[in-house]
Amino acid sequence: MRLQSSTLIAMLDAYTTFGMVEKMEMFYRKLLNSKTRLDDDLIRKVAEVYIKNYMFSRLEDLGLDLRSAFGESDLVWCLRLLSYACLLSRKGMDIIVQEMRDANVHWNVTTANIIMLAYVKMRDFKSLRILLLLLPMYRVKPDIVTV
Template sequence: MENALREMVSKGFTINSATGNAFIKYYSIFGSLTDMELTYGRLKRSRHLIGKDGIRAMSRAYIKEKKFYRLGEFLRDVGLGRKNVGNLLWNLLLLSYAANFKMKSLQREFLKMLDAGFHPDITTFNIRSLAFSRMSLFWDLHVSLEHMRHENVVPDLVTFGCIVDAYLDRRMGRNLEFALHKMNFDDSPSTFTDILVFEALGKGDFHLSSEAFLEFKRVRNWTYGKLVAIYVKKRFRRDQIFWNY
């Protein structure tokens, strides 16, 4: 690939943004992080901007190697104020903190995101909710849900999973109905969260179980309410077996 690039340049062809971003993408998959970063530096020196696909490719490589600090540094270097990639840069920065459960930094950067004029989307909220859920920060989790309603962001399967897993893991199932009563129980289950979130944080137990249930084609008209009801029964039986044992 490098030899082809040199031959291309020797024949008078210029390196455009598409070529530079393609190099970044392939180095992020087949090269080392150092090779990838050198390629990104070369693109910068050519005064071409890294594109959305290039940002995602480099971020995935950092996440795969669990290099979350380097991910954050890369995102800041790209420039968090870029509007042409939506919330991607901010969401990935929040993810870099959530993956290490750096809750103060997560909240600080979230407030900076709002101050910069960006509006949180479902991925933004679910990155925070996953971290709150796994840290059993129930107050923060519910404040985040209220903020979602204020922003008219509709919860998805991941959001439900954050609530269900947090309560059942702490054996607080009696409070689950109260926690979920304002949510879109009768909607058809969907997942709109960026898949990079799952690569960094994985999927919760409710999320994984629900995906398995949704594969049963004999059952139609699934709703969040039906999935929660089935999962709660499943967890109750499993926990009973565990405690009896």
Template sequence: MENVYRRVLNSGTVVKNDFIRKLAEVYIDNYMFSRLEKLGVDLSSRFGVLSRRGMDSIVDEMKEQNVPWNETVANIIMLAYLKMKDFTHLRIFLSQLLTQGVEPDIITVGIVFDANRIGYDGSRTLDTWRENGFLHKAVEMNTDPLVLTTFGKGHFLRNCEAAYSSLDPEVRENKTWTYHHLIDLVFKHTECSLSMKD
């Protein structure tokens, strides 16, 4: 199946959706996630899957079919906008999360902080989360882990892991981690790491 796909891709012929879906299912069923990521990269570079117009058509189709939002779907779309540095659509999506009944999770928080690193101003989003008490809720990951396998862990999530693993096991286990605590920990750890390099 892969050989056929490579031949079709190299010939410049448009690959049919059913074929892409079947190939992706084979990769998922056999835990071949690195190949799934490569498939996505190939398709996005050849056929413009990861484009503003492509994302707009996905969002429009979801609306037409009344597909309910959830953390996984919302974070996939926002990660795509982040990769494209499309801050306008990212801001719109972030502002609609709560009205669509989607509670942000650690992946959503990571998206905001990773976007901030490359020029996005997420202060309005953080203010909204602070006002509605979200930042004082316990940290959760409600996004399908396959999303991280496909898009990779962003800068913020990698810093979370590094900061968390630097703590004593007793501190890790005996604390209820809220988003506020975790964000503080990441910034303190990052500042400490920078000062150790100086």
């Protein structure tokens, strides 16, 4: 049976609400194949399910899938960066930051906060201080989360 995109979105939303990963991924794949644009809030809900289930590497896959289907966006970069930050992989974060530089992507406060949170969890306060000093160079204004 062929479902309309609005039905697929409703099913994906329902499965993310209940945290049913396998069914959620099945409807997510169907939506990607149908080239239906996903709302950012729904993408965040899918990412939240992955985080709650400690499936951090799937955040990278989610970001790559969305990039190939719909192009680059701040949310895609944040998902990919968050994947490595949750895994506490400095090398992975450095790779994403380098890709952002190569693509001339401007940082936003969310990007900086993700990296700084990873540094705090790694107890790498030297890198945290350096990044805080570099924020003006990246034209990022700290918010209450940063402080």
